[in-house]
Amino acid sequence: MISRRALELATAILTGSFGVVVVVSSLDNGIGWSSAGVDAGTFPFLTGIIIVLGSLYNLVRGVMPAATLASVPIAITSIELRRLAGLFVPAAIFVAAIPLAGMYVASALYIFAVLAIPRQQSVPRALTMAAATALALYVVFERMFQVSLPHGALAAAFGF
Amino acid sequence: MDNLGELLHGFSIAITLPHLALMVIGVLLGILVGVLPGLGAPNGVSLLLPLTFGMQPVSAIILLSSMYWGALFGGSVTSILFNIPGEPSSVATTFDGYPMARDGRPTTALATAFGSAAFGALIGVILITFLASWVAQVALAFGPAEYFAVYFLAFASFVGMGGAAPIKTVVALAIGFAIAAIGIDTVSGSVRLTMGVDELVKGVNFVVAVMGLFGIGELLVAVEEEFHARAVSSKIEWREVFRAIGRLPRHSVALLRSAAIGCWMGITPGGPTAASFMSYGIARRFSRRGRYFGTGEVEGIISPETADHAAGTSALLPMLSLGIPGSATAAVMMGGLMIWGLNPGPMLFVDQKDFVWGLIASMYVGNIVAVVLVLLTVPVFAALMRIPFVIIAPLIVIICVVGAYSVSNSYLDVVMMLGFGIVGYLFKKLFYPLAPLVLAIVIGDKAEDAFRQSMLMSKGSLGIFFANKLVTCLIVAGIALLLLPLVLQLPRLWRKPASAATETTAQEAAREKVII
Numbered sequence: 001m002i003s004r005r006a007l008e009l010a011t012a013i014l015t016g017s018f019g020v021v022v023v024v025s026s027l028d029n030g031i032g033w034s035s036a037g038v039d040a041g042t043f044p045f046l047t048g049i050i051i052v053l054g055s056l057y058n059l060v061r062g063v064m065p066a067a068t069l070a071s072v073p074i075a076i077t078s079i080e081l082r083r084l085a086g087l088f089v090p091a092a093i094f095v096a097a098i099p100l101a102g103m104y105v106a107s108a109l110y111i112f113a114v115l116a117i118p119r120q121q122s123v124p125r126a127l128t129m130a131a132a133t134a135l136a137l138y139v140v141f142e143r144m145f146q147v148s149l150p151h152g153a154l155a156a157a158f159g160f
Numbered sequence: 161m162d163n164l165g166e167l168l169h170g171f172s173i174a175i176t177l178p179h180l181a182l183m184v185i186g187v188l189l190g191i192l193v194g195v196l197p198g199l200g201a202p203n204g205v206s207l208l209l210p211l212t213f214g215m216q217p218v219s220a221i222i223l224l225s226s227m228y229w230g231a232l233f234g235g236s237v238t239s240i241l242f243n244i245p246g247e248p249s250s251v252a253t254t255f256d257g258y259p260m261a262r263d264g265r266p267t268t269a270l271a272t273a274f275g276s277a278a279f280g281a282l283i284g285v286i287l288i289t290f291l292a293s294w295v296a297q298v299a300l301a302f303g304p305a306e307y308f309a310v311y312f313l314a315f316a317s318f319v320g321m322g323g324a325a326p327i328k329t330v331v332a333l334a335i336g337f338a339i340a341a342i343g344i345d346t347v348s349g350s351v352r353l354t355m356g357v358d359e360l361v362k363g364v365n366f367v368v369a370v371m372g373l374f375g376i377g378e379l380l381v382a383v384e385e386e387f388h389a390r391a392v393s394s395k396i397e398w399r400e401v402f403r404a405i406g407r408l409p410r411h412s413v414a415l416l417r418s419a420a421i422g423c424w425m426g427i428t429p430g431g432p433t434a435a436s437f438m439s440y441g442i443a444r445r446f447s448r449r450g451r452y453f454g455t456g457e458v459e460g461i462i463s464p465e466t467a468d469h470a471a472g473t474s475a476l477l478p479m480l481s482l483g484i485p486g487s488a489t490a491a492v493m494m495g496g497l498m499i500w501g502l503n504p505g506p507m508l509f510v511d512q513k514d515f516v517w518g519l520i521a522s523m524y525v526g527n528i529v530a531v532v533l534v535l536l537t538v539p540v541f542a543a544l545m546r547i548p549f550v551i552i553a554p555l556i557v558i559i560c561v562v563g564a565y566s567v568s569n570s571y572l573d574v575v576m577m578l579g580f581g582i583v584g585y586l587f588k589k590l591f592y593p594l595a596p597l598v599l600a601i602v603i604g605d606k607a608e609d610a611f612r613q614s615m616l617m618s619k620g621s622l623g624i625f626f627a628n629k630l631v632t633c634l635i636v637a638g639i640a641l642l643l644l645p646l647v648l649q650l651p652r653l654w655r656k657p658a659s660a661a662t663e664t665t666a667q668e669a670a671r672e673k674v675i676i
Contacts, residue, residue, distance in 0.1 A: 011586045014583075025353050036348060037616040038611070051331055051338065054330050058331065087379065092578060094557065107561075111555075111558070115551065120551075129551070
């Protein structure tokens, strides 16, 4: 279970640290005024400062027991969290597998895994859908639009 | 009258066989993304974008804008038949559309929705036809300072009128600006904000951001709730269609009022979602049958639908004539314009007459095509909703991954897209607005360039923003909009905190739902 407050805090910290990174790295480009006009780092520097300040404000509002947060104390219940993970974790593994397995193999495996493992569909049906997905991708991108999707390190090793 | 001549010329471009075919394809794809939860107009359009790189700009924009119309219509179909809004902007349509359909009048509800939507779109296009070239003519005299002032006004109106918590809007905008600044700086040529990652030199493509924010993000929000697609009958009775559309003129006050709200919200970047909610709220307050709203009232369908489409259409006006998109989808289209080598803004009306008027003419035709197609295909797309979400979700993930990759054949983009997905989910969950974020990514560079050029002209003095009446007005209006939320807070602070607290809780909860 994740409370609304915890989520607000985490997001404010996330945006705030992005702001800090922007501020720090824009200092490399120089801020202020030079012979060539406004320095390249000035604009990002200012936006970084705004992000940091805004995030601090959101952080403080998240900590304070404000009326708005009291109305929805729980942002994500444990059931919802499980559903989220059920979608996101396989998707992340799929993306991680692309460099090795290539887009076609990875997406076929992905479809097969999410359909067959939770027993959503029978194994033969999941296999068919997985194969159809990979084939459709190949036909649409490689053939129709001549966009080459990554074939993967494994395919390269086998000489494709 | 020049405009009418140009428009006729536009029709000669739009009404050709290939372009009509593109409209049909675009509208069908649009209805598809509109119907599917987790895919909406912004990422539908950005998914299609890489496939248009080789096309003529006119054909490409006709395809993309038709998709936009299709998505707007498709969102209403699921709202009415399943009580599941396929698009954020059709949430308000569920309030009266679904009860009416459940009462056994699905055809009436759909026909009323499509009829008023078409009316809203028509008003939007007429507005563009007569106003766009005039605005562009005014804008032709703009210098960098005026441009910056207009950008500033656009961003400020998100903060002042967007409906989201103002500081959250500011943070979203600023993050967008920072993301836009990543990569090579166009003015000095130096590399910025790459944080040591060489691949970031090319910058972060907005398509990648949109795909993650709207695609994966929306999917994560959607998966939280289990869908019960309890459909009412999706059969269309054609006689009832014409009868329902024939009854529309009786509600001409609601139609006109909603269209006006929609156009206003579309041109100022309030967006279709805010427009439909606002229109629904106003209709409930002013309609004689206001207290029956929520039980299947005709005006409860007319108001949000008309405003939604009027806003969606008129959002293209500032994009065409000023280079400032009025909605997230318009921002994506504008990104497309830049990729095709066009420069969005007033010069389009001088250099690219065929493009502009072809597009405007295609809006008239495209919306007619959309109404006909959506009526014909309601049963087909309603059947799509019965496919379990567990099958649709991984397919959408794959579409987003492939889409992000194909933008510039980079694996890093795919990883970033997934990261944007998490950000999109968090932002949606906590009511940070996404449209200003996308808008800032698309036009952040231009706003910055305008600022730096004006600084060069004035040798570093901010006085250039108060040099003439026009700039001063724009800047002052922008500052006023920025301060608006603060001013609105003041009376609340004066009131007794105890009595105010209970009231605001309910209000805030209701208000937060409005934000995309």
